[in-house]
Amino acid sequence: MTSTEKASVCVLGTGLIGGSLLRAAVGAGYDAWGYNRSPAGAQAAQADGFDVTEELPTALTRAAAADALIVLAVPMPAVGHLLSAVATFAPDCDLTDVVSVKAPVAEAVRKEGLSARYVGGHPMAGTAESGWGATDSDLFLDAVWAVGVDEGTHVEPWTRVVRLALDCGSVVVPVVAAEHDRAVARISHLPHVLAEALALAGASGGELALGLAAGSFRDGTRVAGTAPDLVRAICEPNSDALLAVLEETLTVLGAARDSLRANNSLADLVAAGHDARQRYETARRWEITDIRPGDHNWLANLRDAGQRGGVITRPA
């Protein structure tokens, strides 16, 4: 495929993730434009030379005419409103999203009757910043981009979404919605919750404690700097999975407390935690090469490969 054959891309929401995606897509040669609800955000993008409107119908009518891939790039609470507009103005467009949870988006898509054209996505990238001012065309470089392989997924939207993720510099992890949501509760939403709690514990120590804080506190609380509304929009729609892992963590921490109190020992926690961090550091991705979209059982085979650490690094 040459760059002229790339599908058009319509990005709805040009904050940190959507705006960075617009930059990356344009940089990769896509015909891409965007919509942003806030005039200030749209104007900031326009000032940087990007084609971003504040008029949702305008962006979507153009998407329908160009057979564009539409990307929902807003926090979960704003997804329903956008989907209703997509159903009105561009119901036949391929559709994906970059929202932090997948099952609730899939359910909202289903309610609008758009499931046949939809493939969920989630680039595992971000910073504590937000808004167009924080956008970066390299945000997705060497990142992992989860792409849905749920039952019923159609080949065409799937290959387009994978292609876009790869063209933005990411590798693709195939995953079904429910497993994605349970995994990100562990590696993205729980880190937010613990960072907030750690920040609170530090600040409760006053100026002295904050003045002595160094690397471990700085790194451990970094994501507590994220805007509160955004943290809630990321974590709360995944409350079932987050509750389960939070409960698990309360049990682990409670056991550590008991062991420290009874035996002055953190041996079990520290041994297990160090081993877990080693598993993370030594985890190696491997390339999925033998599964083609549309093959018999391709979705189940991709799901299985993703569970075992497989990634897609090249277009099918």
Added chain:
Amino acid sequence: MTSTEKASVCVLGTGLIGGSLLRAAVGAGYDAWGYNRSPAGAQAAQADGFDVTEELPTALTRAAAADALIVLAVPMPAVGHLLSAVATFAPDCDLTDVVSVKAPVAEAVRKEGLSARYVGGHPMAGTAESGWGATDSDLFLDAVWAVGVDEGTHVEPWTRVVRLALDCGSVVVPVVAAEHDRAVARISHLPHVLAEALALAGASGGELALGLAAGSFRDGTRVAGTAPDLVRAICEPNSDALLAVLEETLTVLGAARDSLRANNSLADLVAAGHDARQRYETARRWEITDIRPGDHNWLANLRDAGQRGGVITRPA
């Protein structure tokens, strides 16, 4: 003072902190040498041109002859053995330490009858690495170095310890042992405990979760990469203070769990955590300029200044 007037320094233990201190002191023009228990560690330092012996009496006899400032730079469990040797071979030397807790070291020093010459210290610097191979003469640059102002502290060892910390590129926070230990439980030991628990939660999600993990998990688990024995040696001697803040954090996390379950809301945790992180980011040190060692109430005044975010940036 010119560099030729600087006191000699004898560093006991040349791991990450002690070895970096030896490098920094030599770089700042001190006549400095070290002792390391492990022959491999001592030889690695020698190979880099540093004067490090495996013979503790040799290092200490030289310290006594040179009226050196002795620095204990070993984990808490090894402190008692070193102090007993100091009492035998160099009982009249000024003495400090860079151990992660202060009250237990002060108590061990008292048992050896060395309190009059002792001032506790703790540079708030480190990495997840350990051993001579990880040492760095710039480790203390722009770091905060806690220096004891406990009742009974004598001027001379105090000024020498402060001078050494400043010459290594740090600023000095004056603090008494018990308050130091409570503060580091919040900003150093709790971060270790939470990092271990987070690493465990991530690894329990298998290859898929670890494969999707990005910045928030990487940063939140970084210190779980520290050697388990070292984490235990840092945290367990401070168990009273750590237990108190761990209990506090279990309460905060339990309330967040309850709120998420009952109202699908993390509003309270996220608002408070974000506010706390803002307090950390906007905390500004101010320079203590008007308190001279030996002045009436100098220890109490320094303690009070340290509690309010004051730091010492220049020798008295």
